[in-house]
Amino acid sequence: MRIRLILFLVMAGGAIAQPEGATSSDWPHYGGTQFTWRYSALDQINTTNVKALTPAWLFQTGDYSGNLQATPIVLDGVLYLITARANIFALDAATGRQIWHYTYPEPATVRGTGYRGLAVGGGKVIFGTRDDYVVALDQATGHMVWKVSMDDPAQCSCGINAAPLIAGDKVIVGATGGDSANRGYLTALRIKDGHLAWRWYVIPGPGEAGHDTWKGESWKYGGGAPWVTGSFDPELNLIYWGTGNAAADFYDGDRLPTGAKKNQDVNLYTASVVALDANSGKLRWHYQEIHDDTWDWDSVYEVMLVDLKIGAQTRKALVHMNKSGLTVVLDRLDGSLLQHFYVPEVQTWMDGITEDGKIIGRHEPVVGKSILICPSVDGAKSWNSMAYSPRTGFVYVPANEVCSTLTSADREVEEGRNYMDGTFRFELPPGRTTYSHIDAWNPVTGKRVWSVPYKYVLLASMLATSGDLVFTGNPEGDFFALDARTGEKLWSYQTGAGHRGSSIAYSVNGREYIATSTGWQTSVAGAHAQSLFPDQEWRGGSSLVVFALPDVK
């Protein structure tokens, strides 16, 4: 069966398909393409035949220190994968046969496992490490070509576990550590030799625009680390990224300037979507989603670059969900607000959102008191990614309905140490029997089109394809496909371990594959979720399961 490539296609309902957003035989970047749609133009597997989908091969990584969270990359029939302890594999994407294997030496003093992806470009396979290095391997052999330190993890408590982003001749990385007392940044390096190209600080320094939105010296420790992967528009030559919340997370007394208004930009540029010039790293525009966030509402999640027909005009836009579940549609030329919608069904932290996206009736943490905040501090969604289909025009969101009892404190800042200024416990919202749902939203109208509830939580990414399918996995181990138009479940397969990673679509020699990572154990959202459902046993593991239609070889 031949694979149709979708080129320009005008859809009713306001969506316009672009070649840059869809992948075809390769899956070249963490988000599919640099537009981060997680959408494949392949349709060999579609609504008429997905029932026949069956495993073609498995790869067990052997690294069970943590689950497989990573999104694989596929280029020219080779699949690249990173495991929880930074074992990098290059596999034959049609058979799973290992081509090479590289192991990053275990950092002596930095603990923790889990890597969310890698980047391939310029003949190199590039990843970040938890001890804050960026490493480039030769794509053909897996041997190290260069390695460079981004910061001192002993001092900043920061590291890298997100996939880097390729942008032309540069590779761009963020960092973790936004809940610790440090100052977040994005760094661009030259792919060929690891030389520093630029570093952009989330918090402006003295004399820079936005610096006076911080009280006293709090700017030095204000966090804002961008810890997920951003997007790139090569035509506009702009990098788009989401920044973390301000530190201290739950207490703003030390960082809010006297007299600052809570419905305007403050603590810039935390909790914002930013657009940077890819060559220089200079800020072009910013949009702060939650002013004076005191609930740990990061803006770090994926930024989907989509052209949308709004009224009579086609706008170069982007769709972005803040951790609170507030989802904005912005003009990606200048950051102006075009639309917004709120995904969670349960929320207790605000009274509402105005038409121009401002929060009204803030229910803030009070020092020494406990309040119930829904969504929880793990967010309406975690870092696992949404997907967009230009065929349906819908954004597919795995949303969770979980709450946190939050008690805020006022602690002394200590460089590099945790600076959340609060403690929290997870709770299930009363009056429900299901605690997550997969939604299809129309980003132009801001309306939910369909919603499929699920009993527990959903912590895996969505994948959308031109076969009108959306795929994801659940903690019980089911990997399944829904009809992208209606949400009807068309196929499911029990993979034996929970899903807290990402799936991709690619093809080799005319055969389409759907590959998913498996394994539940994760330090943050996975353990929190498991604690809410103690009768469940969600299995760990670290395998890639790859499906195809059996009669296509």
Add this chain to the structure above:
Amino acid sequence: MLAVAAASPAQTRPDAAKQGEQVFEKSCATGYCHGIKGEPSGAPRLAGRGLSQTYITQAVTRGIAEGGMPSFARELSSAEIAAVVVYVASLNGTAGAANTTSTRTKSASAEAQAGEHLFRDPLRGFGRCSTCHSVERYGIPIAPLIRHVPASLADFKALISPTARLATVDGESIPVLLLAAGKSNTMFYDLSVLPPVQRVVASSEFRMSANVTWDHSSVVHAYNDADLGAVLAYLRDVISTDKN
């Protein structure tokens, strides 16, 4: 000799390091392998790389397959392995408290306290000292361990690092710190940029010169003279010039 904070029950660290040196010279600094005192030879340099005891132990007991380092788990007794790990760690300043902190007086001068913060001041970006130097528990161990602190600012500015030399890499002349030179590949720190990049190139693309033209003044722009004086005061406080 410095007092030892946490000695193992069997041996004090200085004893273990001495015994380890003997093991090293017998088993490691031979033939095609490591040089004495951890200098580079057929096998990579081991001194002044901030190698942790965990890393050294893993390398000795499991080997490093892609580097051609064999496992010594069957060649050496566990006591010999423990000793040689302490010795190699002592070449890296990771043998425990032995190397740096003990001479620190409780009340460091105001200048030294300021110097400690300046040394790793994040507001100086990659221009701060800790980008290349590891002192106490902070900093990236790119440069060899600081063993001798210059007596004056003038001495410091005149400091030329003998191990940093010009090399021609892919036709380009750059200052480098050589890590390992093999038949096929050469590993080095590219000092032409901050932060320095650890790079591996084909040995055919790499030619080391005898030129020693790289000096510290090219990388200390982020500090003025008063700052540098404070940093030196801090370093004098924490680094003893003991032979180790």
